[in-house]
Amino acid sequence: MHQFHYSGPDLHCESVDLAAVAKLYGTPTYVYSAGTMADNYRRLRQGFAALDPQVCYAVKANSNLAVLRHFANLGAGFDLVSGGEIRRVLAAGANLRTSVFAGVGKTEEEIRLALENGIFALHVESEPELARINHVAGQLGVQAPIAFRINPDVDAGTHAKITTGKADNKFGIPLRQATAAYEAAAKLKHIAIRGVQMHIGSQLTEAGPFAAATEKVGALAAQLKANHGITYFSIGGGLGIVYQDALASGAAAWWEALPPERRPLTPEAYGAALTPFLAPLGLKVLLEPGRFLTGNAGVLLARVEHLKRGAGRNFLIVDAAMNDLVRPAMYDSYHEIVPLHRDSSRRALVADIVGPVCETGDCFARDRSIQEVGEGELVALLSAGAYGFAMASRYNTRALPAEVLVQGSMFELVNARETFDRVIALEKIPAFLK
């Protein structure tokens, strides 16, 4: 459920008319709903209420400072994958006491930054990495709190580029090597064993793979609790969202009308499926959701440049492009695209909805049916709050888009549109070319 809806003919985010946002800040612009993020956060915690979980928001999904501050205010910690993300959380006014630091290639400098700022734990993906962490902790004269990321070899049944829990992925250490890895860690002077972690992939819409992985790693967790006194089990992120019927899925009635077997996994069902494996362990449970918290809480506003009627194919050319939202080009992903102003007197149009970038892959949707919209009119690409701005680039020397946060009837620019001067600020012509 989310808070993007038509009020009369006009698309709103909470109580804010999105056309007003586009008028004030231009396009392309990301707009986020603080209320939707808060609802998602509370529903997820509620789904696991019996376990009182610690939610560590996966910053990589949407790392805007305002979004981070919002989640910190709600009580979340953070799942971090770089020194830059650590600095963002600190810049947002939060601390690292309930945050974890993951990733397969942490540098010494990043490890130092995490330890100096009192990170809850580092999630370790290999034995060479463990040695590096032990070394840095020794230099600082501290013990580094750690958990190993275990790869349970479970197929998440999601897109190949976002599957992370199979034996042939680069992530984590294999289940059968886990016991030896923990024994090695126990011998290191500057390592404090704290927990166990897994993360099997992203955009999962069924409970089966989560349950299979939790059962496998749960059995290990019980042993580790007995042998090494671990205190927590992080079950990772990966809970999926609705992309196909994004607008309709804002209403509770849409979910209730679906037969249970066709209903995408809800946070309530996710919690209910995993709690039976987790509760008997008596460990603190960490959740690391990214997409679920922010994905359906954001849209990308764009303006129509032209409707180009080709031979047998129409192209709706908009001012947003693959550099602003790369998911369709990168993951073949679906985003629902709707007009900001609904007009029942207009005909439907079937078109490819594309950006202006010089790549055939710069296509948001093929053969999409949409109400006829003309030059200057506005559209919204839905479910763009996660892995949207966070993956944006300046390809084709397009400046990064603006970001706006809405709460109720209030809205504010939380990231100004980049200027051309900023884009080229660090570039220079070398003396030998002058």
Ligand SMILES: *Cc1c(COP(=O)(O)O)cnc(C)c1O
């Ligand atoms: C990316 C990632 C997440 C978040 O994944 P979502 O699918 O956005 O929930 C959580 N944990 C780890 C270790 C990750 O790499």
